[in-house]
Amino acid sequence: METQIISNTTSPTSTATEHPAAWKWYDYFRFNVDHKVIGIQYLVTSFVFYLIGGLMAMALRTELYTPDPDVLNPNLYNAFMTNHGTIMIFLWIVPAAIGGFGNYLIPLMIGARDMAFPKLNAIAFWLNPPAGALLLASFLFGGSQSGWTAYPPLSLITANTAQTLWILSIVLVGTSSILGSVNFVVTILKMKVPSMQWSQLPLFCWAILATSVLALLSTPVLAAGLVLLLFDINFGTSFFKPDAGGNVVLYQHLFWFYSHPAVYLMILPIFGIMSEVIPPHARKPIFGYKAIAYSSLAICIVGLFVWVHHMFTSGTPPWMRVFFTVSTLIVAVPTGVKIFGWVATLWGGKIRFTSAMLFALGLLSMFVIGGLGGVTLGTAPFDLHVHDTYYVVGHFHYVLFGGSVFGIYAGIYHWFPKMTGRMMNERLGQLHFVLTFIGTHLTFLPMHKLGLQGMPRRVAMYDPQFVNLNHLCTVGAFVLGISVLPFFINAVWSWIAGAKAPDNPWNALTLEWTTSSPPPVENWEVLPVVTHGPYDYGMGYGVSHDSNPDANDSSDDSSAPPASNPILALD
Amino acid sequence: MQGSTLDSTQPPHPVPAAESHADLRVWGLLTFLASESLMFGGFFAAYLVLRGGAAEWPPAGTEVELLLPTLNTLVLVSSSFVIHLGDTAIKQNNVAGLRKWYILTALMGSIFLIGQIYEYLTLGYGLTSNIFSNCFYLMTGFHGLHVFVGLLLILGVLWRSRQTGHYSDAQHVGVEMAEIYWHFVDIIWIVLFTLLYILTVF
Ligand code: HEM
Ligand SMILES: [Cu+2]
Numbered sequence: 001m002e003t004q005i006i007s008n009t010t011s012p013t014s015t016a017t018e019h020p021a022a023w024k025w026y027d028y029f030r031f032n033v034d035h036k037v038i039g040i041q042y043l044v045t046s047f048v049f050y051l052i053g054g055l056m057a058m059a060l061r062t063e064l065y066t067p068d069p070d071v072l073n074p075n076l077y078n079a080f081m082t083n084h085g086t087i088m089i090f091l092w093i094v095p096a097a098i099g100g101f102g103n104y105l106i107p108l109m110i111g112a113r114d115m116a117f118p119k120l121n122a123i124a125f126w127l128n129p130p131a132g133a134l135l136l137a138s139f140l141f142g143g144s145q146s147g148w149t150a151y152p153p154l155s156l157i158t159a160n161t162a163q164t165l166w167i168l169s170i171v172l173v174g175t176s177s178i179l180g181s182v183n184f185v186v187t188i189l190k191m192k193v194p195s196m197q198w199s200q201l202p203l204f205c206w207a208i209l210a211t212s213v214l215a216l217l218s219t220p221v222l223a224a225g226l227v228l229l230l231f232d233i234n235f236g237t238s239f240f241k242p243d244a245g246g247n248v249v250l251y252q253h254l255f256w257f258y259s260h261p262a263v264y265l266m267i268l269p270i271f272g273i274m275s276e277v278i279p280p281h282a283r284k285p286i287f288g289y290k291a292i293a294y295s296s297l298a299i300c301i302v303g304l305f306v307w308v309h310h311m312f313t314s315g316t317p318p319w320m321r322v323f324f325t326v327s328t329l330i331v332a333v334p335t336g337v338k339i340f341g342w343v344a345t346l347w348g349g350k351i352r353f354t355s356a357m358l359f360a361l362g363l364l365s366m367f368v369i370g371g372l373g374g375v376t377l378g379t380a381p382f383d384l385h386v387h388d389t390y391y392v393v394g395h396f397h398y399v400l401f402g403g404s405v406f407g408i409y410a411g412i413y414h415w416f417p418k419m420t421g422r423m424m425n426e427r428l429g430q431l432h433f434v435l436t437f438i439g440t441h442l443t444f445l446p447m448h449k450l451g452l453q454g455m456p457r458r459v460a461m462y463d464p465q466f467v468n469l470n471h472l473c474t475v476g477a478f479v480l481g482i483s484v485l486p487f488f489i490n491a492v493w494s495w496i497a498g499a500k501a502p503d504n505p506w507n508a509l510t511l512e513w514t515t516s517s518p519p520p521v522e523n524w525e526v527l528p529v530v531t532h533g534p535y536d537y538g539m540g541y542g543v544s545h546d547s548n549p550d551a552n553d554s555s556d557d558s559s560a561p562p563a564s565n566p567i568l569a570l571d
Numbered sequence: 572m573q574g575s576t577l578d579s580t581q582p583p584h585p586v587p588a589a590e591s592h593a594d595l596r597v598w599g600l601l602t603f604l605a606s607e608s609l610m611f612g613g614f615f616a617a618y619l620v621l622r623g624g625a626a627e628w629p630p631a632g633t634e635v636e637l638l639l640p641t642l643n644t645l646v647l648v649s650s651s652f653v654i655h656l657g658d659t660a661i662k663q664n665n666v667a668g669l670r671k672w673y674i675l676t677a678l679m680g681s682i683f684l685i686g687q688i689y690e691y692l693t694l695g696y697g698l699t700s701n702i703f704s705n706c707f708y709l710m711t712g713f714h715g716l717h718v719f720v721g722l723l724l725i726l727g728v729l730w731r732s733r734q735t736g737h738y739s740d741a742q743h744v745g746v747e748m749a750e751i752y753w754h755f756v757d758i759i760w761i762v763l764f765t766l767l768y769i770l771t772v773f
Contacts, residue, residue: 112592116592116595116598116599117595117596117599120599178603178606179603181602181606182599182602182603182606183599185602186595186598186599186602189598190592190593190595190598191592191595216602216605216606216609217605217606217609218609219606220606220607220608220609220610220612220613221609221610221612221613221616222613223610223613224610224611224612224613224614224617225613225617227709227713228617228709231705231709235698235699236698236699237698237699237705237709238699238702238705239617239621239702239705239706244701244702245621245624245625245630245701245702246621246702247620247621247624250617250620250621253616253620254613254616254617257613
């Protein structure tokens with residue numbers, strides 16, 4: 001299978017490199033520079049952390065079943081609360097959505113053989129396991145107590161050693177995220193296959209580009225804040241100690257300048273996944289390609305100027321409240337543009353209710369609830385009443401669970417065949433979806449009401465008047481815990497013994513489906529030539545010559561010439 | 572797990588050389604430095620907020636010395652021109668010139684660091700003395716760390732340039748990267764110097 005090589009470059013990196021034809025299982029446990037291996041390493045590692053963080057959440061909800069702190073010691077409750085949030089954000093959603101899907105898909109979607117800096121990419125991944133180990137080790141010192149936001153003065157006076165380990169852990173994942181973003185930006189901007197126009201770049205790539213720019217601009221500011229915190233805790237400085245000339249609110253600014261954009265780090269890649277999952281399963285072109293692409297960039301820019309909406313109660317002056325209320329409401333506009341784009345894509349489509357599509361549809365409904373909740377919170381007069389209550393907890397779990405986690409699941413069901421060469425079981429997928437959908441609503445919907453009634457967040461005990469709704473939340477949390485089982489069984493079993501996946505099981509039109517499942521180490525024997533847009537469904541493209549029992553409804557493409565592959569013209 | 576990602580029966584494949592991409596390392600470095608500059612941006616912003624909240628700046632009894640830092644600044648800023656001469660030299664395939672100018676840059680960078688350490692040892696206040704000195708040591712220290720890294724990069728270039736043919740007019744990305752990093756360190760210092768010294772004294 002030798003390919004013809006035309007030598008036309010004098011670049012210093014153009015020496016031919018030897019690699020095996022396919023990776024062995026143990027290659028996945030080692031330092032490996034192949035973006036596909038790294039993507040899977042990110043996904044599997046972050047899923048392990050998801051399970052750990054999930055167990056912590058169930059412990060928290062068990063404690064909250066009753067008003068009194070009778071199950072967990074309140075300090076342990078705080079440590080679980082802190083590390084649950086930290087793990088879910090920094091070691092599950094961010095690495096899974098950006099590191100996992102981004103690394104696996106970006107080169108395949110743009111027709112590249114790897115990322116721009118493969119070794120840097122591997123280094124970025126390998127910063128994650130030690131970061132997780134540091135967090136877990138912090139439990140030996142009582143576990144950090146001050147929440148994922150680590151506000152001083154609490155973070156200065158509680159569990160100093162654990163808090164220090166927490167800071168080091170976040171600095172490691174932050175470094176990983178910066179290095180990864182450098183790689184994404186350069187790869188997307190410089191390594192598209194020449195035949196692909198910018199208007200043919202899949203929306204997932206636009207989303208990852210916006211995400212990476214945002215990460216590059218905001219993460220270093222968090223690092224600066226955490227370094228100052230580290231010095232205050234360990235080296236006797238007083239940046240955040242008001243009695244010695246420091247300023248506590250300064251920390252909040254540094255923290256939220258990163259952490260508001262961080263919520264977009266967690267949702268923009270998911271928006272990208274949505275734009276890839278919906279068109280092939282609705283058999284329609286995406287509605288408003290440009291609007292969706294540009295709205296990612298708009299979110300990226302406006303999202304840098306809304307952070308004070310987390311600080312309306314921190315003695316914020318009135319002009320700031322007005323400015324940041326307005327900017328927050330503005331940032332909801334590009335988000336709404338995307339929602340309308342997807343709904344319009346679905347409208348009149350031949351929807352296939354695959355597991356991937358179910359999760360995408362679930363996401364759409366839940367994210368609207370979470371997003372509207374966000375808009376109410378972004379309005380300072382309302383936020384002053386519900387800040388630090390369960391209303392906020394309800395809001396961000398609708399966007400993070402109903403949005404990010406649903407999106408990761410949709411992505412896994414969609415690309416699992418490509419990644420492993422095996423199909424997942426649809427029945428188990430449906431069961432997984434139903435349990436997750438019910439569990440999410442049951443757990444997080446009552447929290448809005450609890451918050452409006454004044455139940456504060458982040459405390460192990462509460463007023464007995466709140467007990468009934470808390471029962472619902474705890475039952476929901478256990479449904480969510482159980483919902484992971486069908487997924488886990490499905491993923492493991494399918495990877496080992498699932499039905500063989502064809503190259504293009506969904507009849508999708510993006511480039512990753514033009515190579516084999518799983519792709520060879522160099523992605524394609526001969527690089528593909530792009531002849532149409534990524535979402536030109538129903539236009540006669542995309543009849544794959546793979547026969548596939550699960551996706552034999554390509555009737556909308558019946559005008560296409562059969563038994564040939566018009567997706568690309570191989571030379 | 573036969574048949575999945577995890578199996579292999581075929582012999583090694585070579586990646587077709589023609590499809591390896593151009594050298595993008597300079598792009599990568601520029602992107603990284605854009606990000607890195609925001610970390611200093613965070614420190615600068617913090618400094619300005621703390622200063623804005625202080626009744627007196629610098630706090631009574633804190634003398635900000637100006638002579639040594641000014642000399643140091645002159646050394647560092649001129650080293651940015653010197654390192655550029657090295658880059659110009661290699662573009663004319665002049666390895667000896669590259670080595671000469673990079674050695675000179677490394678010397679100037681070392682003088683800067685030694686001057687900085689000397690300043691630390693002779694100042695009347697330490698890291699924990701007051702909120703100004705907190706900022707002072709943290710920011711200059713962090714910058715000094717970056718100077719040190721830049722120095723290592725320059726030494727790395729010098730080390731590699733011993734091998735004939737490693738750098739040439741056609742191939743000198745490493746040289747360029749060290750130069751870009753050095754300019755970055757220089758620019759940060761200019762802002763730092765203005766904030767910490769000039770605007771404090773005047
Ligand atoms: C429509 C867009 C959104 C708006 C207008 C919005 C607005 C807000 C506001 C104003 C708060 C602060 C509430 C308070 O503490 O009093 C908040 C909290 C939060 N939001 Fe959103 N949000 C939006 C979307 C998102 C998304 C997409 C995510 C994540 C994927 C997210 C994650 C969070 C988190 C984690 C918090 C809580 C932070 C904490 O621990 O205090 N939000 N949101
Ligand atoms: Cu926010």
